[in-house]
Amino acid sequence: MSSSSTNKKITLKSSDGQSFEVDEAVARESQTIKHVLDDRADDKEIPIPEVNSKILAKVIEYCKKHVEAATASSDEKHNAENNLMVWDSEFINVDKFTVFELIRASNYLDIKNLSDLSCSTVADMLRGKSTEEIREMFDIKNDFLPEEEAQLRRENVWAFE
Numbered sequence: 001m002s003s004s005s006t007n008k009k010i011t012l013k014s015s016d017g018q019s020f021e022v023d024e025a026v027a028r029e030s031q032t033i034k035h036v037l038d039d040r041a042d043d044k045e046i047p048i049p050e051v052n053s054k055i056l057a058k059v060i061e062y063c064k065k066h067v068e069a070a071t072a073s074s075d076e077k078h079n080a081e082n083n084l085m086v087w088d089s090e091f092i093n094v095d096k097f098t099v100f101e102l103i104r105a106s107n108y109l110d111i112k113n114l115s116d117l118s119c120s121t122v123a124d125m126l127r128g129k130s131t132e133e134i135r136e137m138f139d140i141k142n143d144f145l146p147e148e149e150a151q152l153r154r155e156n157v158w159a160f161e
Helices: 002-008 032-039 052-069 077-093 096-109 111-128 129-140 147-154
Strands: 011-012 019-023 045-047
Touching: 011 032, 019 052, 032 096, 045 147, 052 077, 052 096, 052 111, 096 111, 111 129
Parallel strands: 011 045
Antiparallel strands: 011 019
16 A cells, blocks of 8 residues: 555444545445545545444544554564454454444445454354244344244254254
8 A cells, every 4th residue: 555545534424424534445345435435536525424433433443453464564473463353353353333333334444354253253152052042142033923933943943952
């Protein structure tokens, strides 16, 4: 990335009106923002209507760390990648509501690595859980009649093993 785009500042405005000034290189971690910047280079403030300030701050923190790791010198690259893996696992160690909001934000902003990290975290939460445990975890009401549920279990035995 050129040094001019690294030093250029972009303002991102969250759904609740808070503004965040970030380096353009950090903002470009989002494919959505990258496309806006490529289409309209004069945009200094970009509204992010689907992401509140708490989650946008987390997304920016994630993007900053990943830009820093990507710009590490070749001598430091291996160490930076290992440190980034540790940092990612600490970063995503948040409550389930925040993980879901990070999934929504990473999807809206098109940040694949953050989406992958967030989705794999949810998959880890679900691994080994019974249907009832998952329903309880996500406050999902079982609206099947007992006969319907029994039929589904018979038709999809593999899913209930």
